Amino acid sequence: MTDAVTLAAHDVRWEADGRMIIDGVTLAAEPNRILGLIGPNGSGKSSLLRLLCRLRKVASGVVTLDGADIAGLPRRDLARRLAFVEQQATTDVHLTVCDVVRLGRTPHRSAFASWNAADEQAVEAALTRVGLAERHHQPWHTLSGGERQRVHIARALAQDPRELILDEPTNHLDIRHQLSILALIRRLGLTCIVALHDLNLASLFCDRIGVLHEGRLVACGAPAKVLTPELIRRVFEVEVRICEGTGGHRHVEYVVDHQQGDSR
Amino acid sequence: MTHAAVSPNWPARIALALAALVALTLAVALAVTVGEMAIPLPVALRALGNGLFGLDLPVGAIQQGVIFDYRLSRALMAALCGGALAISGAILQALLRNPLAEPYLLGVSAGASTGAVCVMILGFGGATLGLSGGAFLGSVAALALVALLAAGAGGSSDRVILAGVAGSQLFNAATATIVTTLASAEQARGVMFWLLGNFGGVRWPDLWVATPVALIGFLICMINAKALDAFAFGVDAAASLGIAVARVRLVLLATTALLTATMVAIVGTIGFVGLVIPHAARFLVGPGHARLLPACLVIGGIFMILADILSRILVPQQILPIGIVTALFGAPAFALILYRARRSS
Ligand SMILES: Nc1ncnc2c1ncn2[C@@H]1O[C@H](COP(=O)(O)OP(=O)(O)OP(=O)(O)O)[C@@H](O)[C@H]1O
Ligand SMILES: [Mg+2]
Numbered sequence: 001m002t003d004a005v006t007l008a009a010h011d012v013r014w015e016a017d018g019r020m021i022i023d024g025v026t027l028a029a030e031p032n033r034i035l036g037l038i039g040p041n042g043s044g045k046s047s048l049l050r051l052l053c054r055l056r057k058v059a060s061g062v063v064t065l066d067g068a069d070i071a072g073l074p075r076r077d078l079a080r081r082l083a084f085v086e087q088q089a090t091t092d093v094h095l096t097v098c099d100v101v102r103l104g105r106t107p108h109r110s111a112f113a114s115w116n117a118a119d120e121q122a123v124e125a126a127l128t129r130v131g132l133a134e135r136h137h138q139p140w141h142t143l144s145g146g147e148r149q150r151v152h153i154a155r156a157l158a159q160d161p162r163e164l165i166l167d168e169p170t171n172h173l174d175i176r177h178q179l180s181i182l183a184l185i186r187r188l189g190l191t192c193i194v195a196l197h198d199l200n201l202a203s204l205f206c207d208r209i210g211v212l213h214e215g216r217l218v219a220c221g222a223p224a225k226v227l228t229p230e231l232i233r234r235v236f237e238v239e240v241r242i243c244e245g246t247g248g249h250r251h252v253e254y255v256v257d258h259q260q261g262d263s264r
Numbered sequence: 265m266t267h268a269a270v271s272p273n274w275p276a277r278i279a280l281a282l283a284a285l286v287a288l289t290l291a292v293a294l295a296v297t298v299g300e301m302a303i304p305l306p307v308a309l310r311a312l313g314n315g316l317f318g319l320d321l322p323v324g325a326i327q328q329g330v331i332f333d334y335r336l337s338r339a340l341m342a343a344l345c346g347g348a349l350a351i352s353g354a355i356l357q358a359l360l361r362n363p364l365a366e367p368y369l370l371g372v373s374a375g376a377s378t379g380a381v382c383v384m385i386l387g388f389g390g391a392t393l394g395l396s397g398g399a400f401l402g403s404v405a406a407l408a409l410v411a412l413l414a415a416g417a418g419g420s421s422d423r424v425i426l427a428g429v430a431g432s433q434l435f436n437a438a439t440a441t442i443v444t445t446l447a448s449a450e451q452a453r454g455v456m457f458w459l460l461g462n463f464g465g466v467r468w469p470d471l472w473v474a475t476p477v478a479l480i481g482f483l484i485c486m487i488n489a490k491a492l493d494a495f496a497f498g499v500d501a502a503a504s505l506g507i508a509v510a511r512v513r514l515v516l517l518a519t520t521a522l523l524t525a526t527m528v529a530i531v532g533t534i535g536f537v538g539l540v541i542p543h544a545a546r547f548l549v550g551p552g553h554a555r556l557l558p559a560c561l562v563i564g565g566i567f568m569i570l571a572d573i574l575s576r577i578l579v580p581q582q583i584l585p586i587g588i589v590t591a592l593f594g595a596p597a598f599a600l601i602l603y604r605a606r607r608s609s
Contacts, residue, residue, distance in 0.1 A: 055500050079506030086504075089497040092363065093551050106494050107506030111487045159505070 005066060006031050006191045007052060007082070007163050012061035014051055021047045023215040024061070029163065034185065034192040036206030036223075038199060040236055043212040045195040046087055049167050052193065053084045065163070079107035083156035087167040087195075090148070091140065098136040100151050101126055104158025126157035130184060145172035149181065157188070166194040170201065199252045203227055203245075211235055224250050284562040288343060291569040295339035296331055298573050300581075303327055312336065333467065339569050341466040342586075344478045345527045346537050346568025350545070350560035351485055352520035353538035358492045358553065359516055360421040367524040367538035369428045370517070374435035375406020376528040377459055381442045384458075385451055395458070396470075396529040403525035406435045411517075421499075424517075460585030461534035463572050470530045481523040482561060488512055489553035496551070536590040537564055540598045547601055567594070 008028035014021050022044050029035050037045045050056045052063055054070050062069045070078060083104070104126065105119045127133045130150040143151065149169055156164055166185065170178040178198070182205040185192055196202045202209050203223040210220040213235045219226045227250045232240050238254060245251030297308050308331050310321040315332035323331075352367035359365075368374070379402020380395055382388040389398055413427035443452055491512045494502040503509045524538075545559040568590070575589040 050500070053504055055503055075503065075508050076506035079504060082504075084500075084504040086497075086500060089501050091496045091498075092361070093358075093496045094546070095496060095551060099551070100496075103494055103496070103505060106490060109490060111490060 007193070008064050009048070009052060010062050010064065012048075012051055012063060013059045014047060014056060015059055016047075021215050022051060025212075025215075025217045026061075027210050027217055027220055029191050029193055030207065031191050032189050033207040034194060034205060036202040036209040037193065037195045037212060038197070038202050038209060039212030043235075044215040045212055046167050047215075048212065049084070049165050049193065049195060053082060053165055054078060055084070076107045079159060081161055082163040082165065083159040083161035085149075085152045085156050085164070085166040085169055087171065089152065093140075095140045096137050097127070097132060097140065097143070097151050097154075098123065100140060101154045101158050104155040104160075107159060122158045122160055123154075126154040129157060129188070130154045146174070146177040146181075149173065149177075150184075153181070153184070162191060164188065164190045164192045166192065168195050168197060170196065170198065199227060199232070199240075200245075203250045203252065224248075227252060281558075284558075288562060288565055288569075291566045292336070292339045292343065295342070295569050295573050296335045299330070299335060299576055301327075301330055303331060307331075337468050337471055338463045338466045338572065340471055341474060341531065342463055342568040342572040343565035344471070344474050345463075345531055345534065346541070346564035346566070346571075347561035348474075348478045348481065348523045348527050348564075349534065349538035349568075350541035350564025351482060351557055352524050354542035354545070354553070354556055354560045355485060355492065355516050355520050357542055358495050359513055360424060361495065361498065362421065362425060363543070364539070365425070367520060368432070368528075368533060368535070369425065370521055370524075371406035371410040371428055371431035371435060372403045372521060372524045373528050373533040374432040374439070375402040375404070375409075376400070376525065376533065377439045377455075378402045378435045378442075379405070380458055380532075381439050381447075381455055384455060385442055385447050399532075400525055400529035402435070403521075403528060406431050407521050407525070409434070457585060458532050460587040461532040462583070463531055463575075463586060464583060466531065474526060474530055477523065477526045481519050482557070484515065484519045485557055486554070488516055489557055492516070492553040493551075531586075534568075534587045534590055536587070536594045537568060540594055541567060544598060544601050 006029050009025055012022055012025050025048060027035070037048065039045050047056070051058055054063065054073075054075075057071070062071070064070065065073065065078070065081060101123050102115075102119070105122060108122075109119065124133070127136070130153050132147065132150055132154060135147070140148070140151070149171070153166070153169065156166075164185070169181050169185070173181060178201060182201060185194065186205055194206070196206075206223060208221055209223050209226045211218050211226060211231065218235060219231055227242060229240050229242060232238065232252070241253045241255055243251045243253055293305075293308075296312070297303060297305055303311075307323055307327055310319075311323045311328045311331035313319040313321050314323060314328060315336065349367050353365065356365040356367065356369060357363055360369075376399040379398040379400065382402065383393055383395055383398030393401075410427045410431035413430060414424040417423040417427060439455075443455055447455065491502070491507045494505045494507050499509050502512075527534075541564045542556070542560055545556055545563050548563075549555040549559045568586075571589045571593065572586055574593065575584045575586045578584055578589070
């Protein structure tokens, strides 16, 4: 099989309620690079990510990790390789920051194994990396949206993964925290697949971008190649101008005719 | 910064386990000595020595019988039952992510009452089946129905809860129909009494069944303690942490159901314990299941023994149904815990 390294989807399909949600998607992550997934609401980003993590079963096609079908991997082995940060995951259980991050060690511990130095070190390192080292004992329900997102990322890091999958990690964050989360993800140097809404952030932080439209991958490649006015018009139904931003990144400028209001 | 200890704190753990054991023993000792027939502690100890170790110490035959065959078996059964119900409640609350989940949610008690009524009033099974056998079969029938309903509806947490509610209503209606149309007033009273729970009929053979069931059930739950923690953020989060969600859910739902069905078959339906003790235990030891489940076992056991003592001595010449006592004293105690937790947070 091609793409024998890291995570790849080969002609993957998934349907729900008799509707095709993911319709023949083929894409591969590149090791230690960030692959961004963009697409309108309901285009299937979250669904595709869930298939890549084997949280749903593909109807046809295969998802491979280092060339092996992930359907054949024990769940626990998969969880040591690949971590997932959900779009919105919260809990009513009274957990502290530390409790949540410790959950990330679950796949590394057997049923009766006690908490050991390696576990503790992984948790400490993860919390430090997201800048929450001083917040160990803060209760989950008192955290802000951005802090929760960072705790989830720390939990994922405590899993010690090589592949990290994130579903809209910048959701609900102010611009400073959006930038800092994405900068953090870049610094990690892991193989990342991340669903994003902001085209400019995708252009700034992703090595490659995949564009989903009605369950199909309509483009995939370097931001400069993918982000064209034609594609954005076709997929998002908005008019844009593409300018050269700082550092050679593409900058997407939205064209709004204030006289006409809605451009459609 | 004070982080949790890196190395497992074995001395502290052993001390805690010993303390729990001592507390349980004291509760049992209290249950054995307190009652309508006042029996001094030395006599009680001698009776225990005779019963447990086959000694031949001087004790009156009646006292020997009351202490060993009646009160001790009853106290131990209360401890097992309280522990089993509390653990079942804690697990269902975690699996279904619902703080109101309790052991009878899956139709176990409704099915048991239908089964018991079938034996008591319709005379099914005659002497071979007995009340407990009928109740157990009823529980299993109700569970099977609820499981079918839940699986057919997709198996998500809220569907399981709804299926449990529907199944319980159906079996409760069946019980009510049989009682109202066929039972004499005397029989109806008997059914009512049974439904509210009663340790009066407990004898040693019941313990030979309940003890292994409770211990094996507890062990299975402990093996899955870490997996239960991972359910905090839902099934997808648990799965992405490497938990075999479907298998863990099936094993734990079946285990709690059988634990509960066994207890209900022997002592009837005792409310409150399975719902509230897990919350009380969480306030004391936190949400981690490796500590929560043993805490539930001990607290539930002690609570039930104390409730049983109260049920025997509260109204002279009469035994209150245990289910009334657990709620009557448990509710204010829990209100106090809630109040203190609010102030401390
Ligand atoms: N279990 C399901 N049953 C039925 N339809 C589903 C299911 N899961 C997803 N869908 C549908 O699939 C489509 C894609 O959903 P998905 O959540 O993957 O979109 P998305 O690209 O992540 O959207 P958003 O940007 O809003 O997060 C939606 O139309 C959704 O309604
Ligand atoms: Mg989504």
